[in-house]
Amino acid sequence: MTQVVLFNIFNGLIVGAFYALMALGLSLILNLSGVINFAHGGFLALGAYLAYTLIPYVGFWGALIVAPLLTAALGLVIERVLIRPLYGGDPLYGLLLTFGLAYIFEDVTRFIWGAQSLPFQLPAWLTTSLSSQFFFVTGYRVFMIVVVVAAVGALFAALNYTRLGMRIRAGTRDLDTVSTLGVNVRVLRSLNFGIGIYMAGLAGVLAAGLLGLSPTIGANLIMPSFVAIIVGGLGSLLGTLIGGLMIGVASGLAAVYFPSATEAVIYVMMGLVLLFRPRGLLGEEGRLH
Amino acid sequence: MNGLRGHRLNVAVGIILLFMPFWMGAIGGYTELASRILVMGLAAMSLNFLLGFTGVLSFGHAAYFGLGAYGAAMAIKYLGAGTMPAIALGMLVATLAAMVIGALIVRRRGVYFAMVTIAFGQVFYFLAFRWNSVTGGDDGLTGWHRAPIDFGVATLDIFGSDKAFYYFALVIFGVCVAAMALLLSSPFGRTLIAIRENERRARFLGVPIEFHIWLSFVVSCLFVSVAGALYALLNNFTDPRALRFDLSGNLVIMAVLGGMRSFWGPLIGAAIFVALQDFVSSRTENWMSVIGLVFVLVVRFFPRGVLGMLRNAAKA
DSSP, rough: HHHHHHHHHHHHHHHHHHHHHHHHHHHHHHHHOOOOOTTTTHHHHHHHHHHHHHHHHHHHHHHHHHHHHHHHHHEEEHHIIIIITTSSHHHHHHHHHHHHHHHHHHEEEEHHHHHHEEEEOOOHHHSSSSSSSSOOBBHHHHHHHHHHHHHHHHHHHHHSSSHHHHHHHHHOOOOOHHHHOOOOOHHHHHHHHHHHHHHHHHHHHHHHHOOBBOOOHHHHHHHHHHHHHHOOOTOHHHHHHHHHHHHHHHHHEEEEEEEEGGGHHHHHHHHHHHHHHHHSOOOOOTOOO | OTTTTTHHHHHHHHHHTTTHHHHHHHOOOHHHHHHHHHHHHHHHHHHHHHHTTSSSOOTTTTTHHHHHHHHHHHHHHHHOOOHHHHHHHHHHHHHHHHHHHHHHTTTOOOOHHHHHHHHHHHHHHHHHHOOHHOOOOOOOOBBOOOOEEEEOOEEEEETOOHHHHHHHHHHHHHHHHHEEEEHSSSSSHHHHHHHOOOOHHHHHTTTTTTHHHHHHHHHHHHHHHHHHHHHHHHOBBBBBGGSSHHHHHHHHHHHHHOTTTEEEEEEEEHHHHHHHHHHHHOTTTHHHHEEEEEEHHHHHHHHTTTHHHHHHHHHO
8 A cells, every 4th residue: 555655655756756847947938928828738749749849859868859849949939939929918819819829739649640549669678667566667767757856956946046047037026127227037937938838848848858749738638737836836946946846746635545536636725725825825916906 | 888779680680590590491490409409509698798798717517507407307307307306406406506606606706716616517417327226327317308398278289399399488588688788688687797897896886795606606507507407398309418518618708709899799609619519520521620720710819709809990
C-alpha cells in the first residue's frame, strides 16, 4: 500500500510539474499583458508534435531544444499579428481570440498529424527503471523532473537577476511607469509572451514522452493550469508553481482513495481556497481582481 | 438597449420566430435546426443578461446549461417525470449550483472572474464524465425521450412532431425572454446597468454590488438552464459535451457576434453561429478551424457585433 501511495504521490508531483510549467507560462502572460491565453494548450500540443517530427532528423536532444524554440517563434508571430492590438482593451476579446486559436490549433494538429495517438520515441536509457523496489522511478521521470527544475530555476533566476526579468516584474506592477522610464513596452510584452510560449512548448515535448501524442493533449492540461494559478494566487509566480505541484499531488492521492474524483478534487481545492483565502495562497490583495 | 423600447424590432423578431419552421425549409434548413437556434438563442440571451447587461465576464455558463440538460434528462429517465416537471427539476438543480458557486466567486472581477468560472464549469463536466452508472459517462444519457404534453382537453405531441416541439420551445422561449426584459427594465435591471457602467460610482451610491452581481449570475444561470433542459428534450439525449468549456466559449461568441449591448443581439449571433456550424460541419471535417476563424474574425473586425454595426451604420 505504501508503495502505491508513494507511486501516486510521485506521479502526482510529475503531473503537477506539467501543470506548473503550463501555468507559469500562462501566469507570465496574464500578469504582464492581462490576456488569458486559452491557446496555451494548443502551443503545448504543437511543441509535442514538432518534437515528434524533428526526432528522426535531430534526435531527442535536438528536438528537446529546437521544438520549444520553434513553438515560441510561432507564438511571437501570433502575438505580433493577432494579440498585440487587443492589449489594454476589454479582457473579453483576448479570451475569445485565444479561444478561437485553440480550436484552430487542435484542428490543424489533427489535420497534419492525424487524429490517432502517435508513439513518441525516447532514448532507451531513459525508459529503464532505476530501482527494482520503486519500479515507477524510471529514468525518464527523473529526467523530466531535472528538466522542469532547471527550466523553472532558469526562469526565476532570469526574472530576478537579469535586466529583462526586472523589467517584466516591474511591468507586472505598473506598466505605465515602466513605459515612461523609456522601456519599449511592446518588445517587453512580446519577449514575455515568447518566454511563456517557450515553457508551453517545453512542457509539450516532456508530456509527449510521458503521455504519448494526441491532438487533445493540450486541452486536457489547460484547465488544471487555470486551477493552479487560482490556487497559487494571481500575480504570484511562486504561488503558481506551488499551486501546480499541490493540485498534481492532490489528484495523485485522489487516484488512490477516490479514483472517480481524480479530476474533480482539484476543483474542490480551488473552491476551498476561494472560500477561505480568496486571493489564493500567495496572491497579493488588490491585484487583478 | 432595452427590450421594451424598440417595439418594431420586437415585433419583427416575433414574426420571424413565429414562422421560422416554415421559411427554414425554403432556405435549406429544417425544423430541428430552427429549434436548435431557438434554444441556443435563449442560452446566449441568458448569458448576456450577465455579460452584456451587468458587465461580468462569465466563461463557464455551459455548466448550468448542462445541469439543466442532465436534470431534465435524469428526471425523465429515472423518475418518469413529465416534460414540465423535468424542465423544472433541471432549473432547480442548476440554480442551486449557481447560488453556491456564485457566492464563492462574486468578489472576483474581469479576467479573474472569467478564469474562476471556466475552472468551476469543469467540475460538472468531470462528474458527468466519471459517474458512469448514473450519467452514462462519455456515451451520454440515452434510453429516454420527451413525452407528449397532456393539457387535459388536448394533447400536444411534442415527441411525434418536430413542429409541435418548436412551438412548445417558442412558448417557453417567449416566457423567459419576456421575464428577462421585465427584469432589465425594473429598478433591479437599471441597477445592473449602473454597475456595468461604473461599479465604483454605484458602490458610492450605496448599491450592494456583490449581492446584485450574485443575483444577476443566478438569474442568468436559471434561464440558461431552461435552454439546457430544452436542448436535452430536443435531442432526446444529453452527454458531457453539453457541460464542457467549449460550449461556454461558443455561447460568449454568439453574444458578441450578435451584439452584446443589445437585447436581441445574442439571438442573432446564435442564429448565425448555429446555422454556420450546421452548414460547415456537414461539408468539411475541419469545421473546428472555421469556427475558430469566426472567433478570430469577430474579435478583430466585428467586436461590436452585427447589431452594433447596424446601429453605427444607422447613425452615420
